[in-house]
Amino acid sequence: MASSSPSDHKATIIDGKAIAQTVRSEIADEVRHLSQQYGKVPGLAVVIVGNRKDSQSYVSMKRKACAEVGIKSFDLNLPEDVSQAELIAKVHELNANPDVHGILVQLPLPKHINEEKVLSEISIEKDVDGFHPLNIGKLAMKGRHPLFLPCTPKSKKRLLNIDSAVKLEIYMFCWKSSCFNHDHFLQGCLELLSRSGISIRGKKAVVVGRSNIVGLPVSLLLLKEDATVTIVHSHSSEPEKTVREADIVIAAAGQPMMIKGSWIKPGAAVIDVGTNAVDDQTRKSGYRLVGDVDFHEACKVAGWITPVPGGVGPMTVAMLLKNTLEGAKSTIVQ
Amino acid sequence: MASSSPSDHKATIIDGKAIAQTVRSEIADEVRHLSQQYGKVPGLAVVIVGNRKDSQSYVSMKRKACAEVGIKSFDLNLPEDVSQAELIAKVHELNANPDVHGILVQLPLPKHINEEKVLSEISIEKDVDGFHPLNIGKLAMKGRHPLFLPCTPKSKKRLLNIDSAVKLEIYMFCWKSSCFNHDHFLQGCLELLSRSGISIRGKKAVVVGRSNIVGLPVSLLLLKEDATVTIVHSHSSEPEKTVREADIVIAAAGQPMMIKGSWIKPGAAVIDVGTNAVDDQTRKSGYRLVGDVDFHEACKVAGWITPVPGGVGPMTVAMLLKNTLEGAKSTIVQ
16 A cells, blocks of 8 residues: 555645636626627626524625625515415516626525525526526426525534635535525535636546435436446445545545545546535634535545535525626626 | 355345226225215316427326316427427416316427427416426426437337337337326336235445436435435446345336345335336347346245336336326316
């Protein structure tokens, strides 16, 4: 084993923050071009119901991100007790507004409102949150399976003293499936691979974890990109053996540092989707975020690896902006 | 290699016809019990629009199968030029009819009718064709991707001189995705495994083929049953190596006898979903049906194998009957 001398090796770190910044600059360029050429800019409407602090913060981050790239924000804050009919009427108004190219209804909605019904009222061309057919499948499944998991009170409390640099990722971690859009997150995974020059076609990809919200859809996306995809989960025998055969590893198990360096095939690309809080008394907050991969060990073996935080997380809002831009281009550029 | 002496080995043939017959007998027993205990029997309504010969024949087979197990048939034959509104009104009537527990609208519908719209009008409790959430996801995807492939004129012509024993399977082959329900077909695959005493949990399953209508949904079903699932396809490198690691192989590539004996792990369970017509001048029809697996070679290595025809095919109608029974039980037995 000493012959391979893995300790000398150092994986290329896939810097999600830097890549997201590149994506945003490209979007800003395209928006500027649209504005100069056609006198129009993309518009993104975000509808919030009620006063959930987490929704408000997340939406304000979205608004800021829009402003940075020149996308116009249309924000609608409706009271907690808004009726479903009123909310749907507002969605219809946004559907009809030619300056709005993307509509996003922030989840979760109050209990008296049927989320599925409301989301289905968003016109398909403006459904930036549901751009991908997979999303619709997931949405359709929602009525039958618990798709949205509640945020744990513990992690909510921890939000009180957060480190601003990883704010968004902590939000995403806490909300899990509640308010942030997983499709953008998943698109982010693929974008990180392609921006790092890693081709997917024909490669062996192993996805660790089979959640409806991450593991399954990311598997389908990889399959669409022509990878040979294996899904490994808690009932798999010899998961480490299967992972060790992968050219591309997507870690989405939700288990802190579960995937050890010895699980990784030398030179593999490792995308760590996991975001787990572990106790850390050296931090003011009392914890830190780690991925599903043992980063330090994996660095010595992998060819590429995403850090947590700073990997997939920062790509999420960038992908939302990209979807809004694409939606706008398809109507503005005829 | 001679040491393993595979030529002495003979796989257990999974007899789909016999298993389907067992399932049907069990259904008949349960229907008799419902009738005696509650004075009610399950009812299945089949709606056909127009005079497509293939739809008519398939539906008449369904009707016969219902009669055999004591399920009451409610058949509606609507003219080719029925309006969408009239068709939907009929669906609503069936939704309201307490004697109808399953509603099946035979596809394809004429071009002037929006299939997705009509299918979405079937009340969820009676949607025997869409019992599984996966189906809804597929349905949702339909608007964006071509899900239903047309039957080739060649195979249609060949239907004229068919061998009655494999009639249903030839129909299914010709229609591919047009009129028969793939969900029942897929449920059939899993039922064949469980009836043969083959457990899925923790096993390595390899699905060859990634079609929206068979490969993908069967992968998701296997995953739900806790298999470690790998999907292999035309862009996979070394597919034979991957298949050789599988405890369970689902062949759904649509390539006649593509999977050779040497691809199979000794003792593996092989479910052959492929149904391909190959020229055979020794037959009156001029062709015969073969699977995606080289049956004779695979028999010498596999532990279990389904023949084509006579494997998965016969299970399809049995699973439809089973779904109808389950639907009826949930309303009759309170």
